[in-house]
Amino acid sequence: MTIRIYSTLTRTKADFRPLVEGKVGIYVCGPTVYDSAHLGHARSAITFDVVRRYLTYRGFEVRLVRNLTDVDDKIIQRAHKEGSEWRKIAERYAAEYSRDMGDLGLLPPTVEPRATDHVADMQALIAVLIERGAAYAVNGDVFFAVAAFPAYGRLSGQEVSQVRAGSRIDVDERKRAPEDFALWKSAKPGEPSWPSPWGNGRPGWHIECSAMAARHLGVPFDIHGGGSDLVFPHHENEIAQSEAATGSTFARIWMHNGMIRVDQEKMSKSLGNFSTIHELLGVHDAETIRAFLLGQHYRSPVDFSMMALEESRRALARAYSTLARVDRGDWGRRPGGAGRAGADATAASSDWLEVERTFQAAMDDDFNTARAIGVLFEAVRSINRLADVSSEADSGGCVRAREGRELVAKLGGQVLGVLQGDAQAWLERDRDRRSAQMGLDVTWVEEQLLARAQARSERRWADADAIRSTLARRGVVLEDRPGATTVWGIADAEPDAPTKDA
RNA sequence: GGUACGGUACCCAAGUGGUUAAGGGAGCGGUCUGCAAAACCGUUAUUCACCGGUUCGAAUCCGGUCCGUACCUCCA
Numbered sequence: 001m002t003i004r005i006y007s008t009l010t011r012t013k014a015d016f017r018p019l020v021e022g023k024v025g026i027y028v029c030g031p032t033v034y035d036s037a038h039l040g041h042a043r044s045a046i047t048f049d050v051v052r053r054y055l056t057y058r059g060f061e062v063r064l065v066r067n068l069t070d071v072d073d074k075i076i077q078r079a080h081k082e083g084s085e086w087r088k089i090a091e092r093y094a095a096e097y098s099r100d101m102g103d104l105g106l107l108p109p110t111v112e113p114r115a116t117d118h119v120a121d122m123q124a125l126i127a128v129l130i131e132r133g134a135a136y137a138v139n140g141d142v143f144f145a146v147a148a149f150p151a152y153g154r155l156s157g158q159e160v161s162q163v164r165a166g167s168r169i170d171v172d173e174r175k176r177a178p179e180d181f182a183l184w185k186s187a188k189p190g191e192p193s194w195p196s197p198w199g200n201g202r203p204g205w206h207i208e209c210s211a212m213a214a215r216h217l218g219v220p221f222d223i224h225g226g227g228s229d230l231v232f233p234h235h236e237n238e239i240a241q242s243e244a245a246t247g248s249t250f251a252r253i254w255m256h257n258g259m260i261r262v263d264q265e266k267m268s269k270s271l272g273n274f275s276t277i278h279e280l281l282g283v284h285d286a287e288t289i290r291a292f293l294l295g296q297h298y299r300s301p302v303d304f305s306m307m308a309l310e311e312s313r314r315a316l317a318r319a320y321s322t323l324a325r326v327d328r329g330d331w332g333r334r335p336g337g338a339g340r341a342g343a344d345a346t347a348a349s350s351d352w353l354e355v356e357r358t359f360q361a362a363m364d365d366d367f368n369t370a371r372a373i374g375v376l377f378e379a380v381r382s383i384n385r386l387a388d389v390s391s392e393a394d395s396g397g398c399v400r401a402r403e404g405r406e407l408v409a410k411l412g413g414q415v416l417g418v419l420q421g422d423a424q425a426w427l428e429r430d431r432d433r434r435s436a437q438m439g440l441d442v443t444w445v446e447e448q449l450l451a452r453a454q455a456r457s458e459r460r461w462a463d464a465d466a467i468r469s470t471l472a473r474r475g476v477v478l479e480d481r482p483g484a485t486t487v488w489g490i491a492d493a494e495p496d497a498p499t500k501d502a
Numbered sequence: 503g504g505u506a507c508g509g510u511a512c513c514c515a516a517g518u519g520g521u522u523a524a525g526g527g528a529g530c531g532g533u534c535u536g537c538a539a540a541a542c543c544g545u546u547a548u549u550c551a552c553c554g555g556u557u558c559g560a561a562u563c564c565g566g567u568c569c570g571u572a573c574c575u576c577c578a
Contacts, residue, residue: 008506011506028578029578030578031577031578032576032577037578038578039578040577040578041578042578043578044578045578047578072576073576074576074577153505156505156506156573156574157504157505157506158504158505158506158573158574159504159505161504162503162504162505162574178575179575181575182575205575205576206575225578226578227577227578228506228507228572228573228578229572229573229577229578230577230578231506231573232505232573232574232575233573233574233575234575234577237575256578257578258507258572259571259572259577259578260578261571261572264570264571265571266571266572266577267578268576268577268578269576269577270576270577291526295514295515295516295525295526296514296515296516297515297516299507300507300508300515301507301508301571301572302514303514305514307513307514307527308513308514308527310527311513311514311526311527311528312514312526312527314526314527315525315526315527318526318540318541321540321541322541325540325541362516362524368516368517370515370516370524370525370526371516371517371524371525373516373525373526374515374516374524374525374526375524375525376525377524377525377526378524378525381541381542384540384541384542385541385542385543387541388534388541388542389542456536459536461536461537464536464537465536465537465538468537468538468539472538477538477539477540478538478539479538479539479540480535480537480538480539481540487539489539489540491539492527492528
């Protein structure tokens with residue numbers, strides 16, 4: 001089975017054949033480091049983290065390049081506003097981004113190039129463009145001449161005439177045509193600048209990606225990724241610059257992730273409706289955020305809400321409790337559960353080889369993580385069924401359940417970055433976090449548990465139940481396990497009722 | 503105005519020509535349990551915004567209508 005990938009360039013899925021057998025080069029547009037990263041940045045990064053992980057799982061040697069734009073108008077503005085130095089701003093937010101991505105469980109990119117380390121590469125590229133007549137210098141600025149690149153607009157489906165009709169284009173007398181864009185900006189007082197053949201200045205935004213991709217992957221390369229809001233003009237301009245300069249294809253496949261929406265609007269800095277990654281990680285586990293994002297296809301817009309995140313948390317908690325159950329060898333408590341039909345279903349769905357094949361088929365189809373997660377949840381149910389009907393720890397059913405547990409952890413962990421690590425520890429962290437959020441006195445809960453255990457051992461059921469109700473009113477739910485042990489957890493909030501915080 | 507993408511159950515969501523329309527959340531009924539919880543079983547879309555058309559066959563293709571979102575030089 002071959003992997004099929006949707007390319008924005010062709011608007012269709014096609015079989016993936018890398019340029020070099022067994023190897024894949026990917027370039028993803030990273031952030032401009034002028035402020036904290038929000039969920040939208042996380043989505044893009046996680047999308048391509050999973051692309052990379054899956055291709056690696058399928059045996060490819062992946063080289064992932066994700067840049068940092070560390071010189072830009074917004075960085076300079078921010079520095080002026082804070083009375084700071086632009087390099088310090090860039091440094092601060094680059095470090096924060098790196099920390100956030102690590103916290104979200106992203107594998108570090110193979111290379112994380114910075115624009116300021118590639119100014120010479122950009123200048124060389126600009127020089128070639130001027131030499132070829134695709135760019136022109138005017139008083140220290142250099143512009144790309146869109147007219148010199150007839151294929152301009154192919155990626156976004158825009159026509160130059162229509163672009164020109166757009167009212168948002170800056171009128172700039174120095175440009176030959178309104179759609180031309182800056183490759184090099186002449187230095188202004190108080191702004192960072194580098195010497196160049198056209199005078200002191202700094203690079204335009206688009207040229208950095210062309211230069212860094214060429215430097216770290218060579219041209220052409222396999223996959224270029226980024227948010228769908230970058231299709232026009234950023235990626236369109238990258239193509240124009242790179243292909244006008246080299247005469248060759250730039251990126252073979254263009255992948256774009258969809259935007260995050262809040263109340264039917266795009267989450268963005270300018271609208272102010274964003275949640276930073278750091279804030280979200282204060283409320284939810286990284287894997288919950290990953291599961292939420294990966295629960296829908298990467299190209300679709302996703303509507304963000306705290307309720308939706310909470311649903312993902314519950315789903316993940318269910319999977320984790322199954323893994324933990326297998327780990328502690330909790331077998332055969334409800335032999336009647338599955339029934340005849342259930343037993344057949346179990347046999348069919350606990351064919352782990354088949355499960356892995358189905359998972360692969362989902363991921364092969366343009367990285368359909370939503371379907372892949374569905375496969376994992378079906379496996380979780382099978383594991384529970386097996387555990388329900390099997391009792392001897394060395395019986396076939398228990399062995400199969402353990403194998404299933406390993407498979408779920410392997411696929412989830414290696415490919416999606418969820419369900420990795422110790423299941424019991426995840427559940428405990430989840431409980432601790434939620435009890436803290438509710439302001440629950442854990443010591444008091446433990447005392448109640450002891451009192452109830454005493455009552456139960458004396459068969460004072462009414463007293464035991466009274467304690468259960470008292471705890472329930474505080475949102476604590478009890479689970480009596482085999483033996484004399486009782487574990488406690490936090491009850492799920494009513495779906496429609498807002499969470500009480502008083 | 504131009505360019506794309508989308509509208510599937512109570513909610514989220516996968517499915518883009520053909521067996522019972524994934525999965526998750528929520529609800530309800532049941533098994534199990536001292537009572538519970540968890541888990542499991544069953545159940546909640548004869549139907550995929552609406553109207554036409556193509557086809558032996560359509561959620562899926564085509565045309566139209568309505569609604570939503572994004573992009574059109576700040577954006578992941």
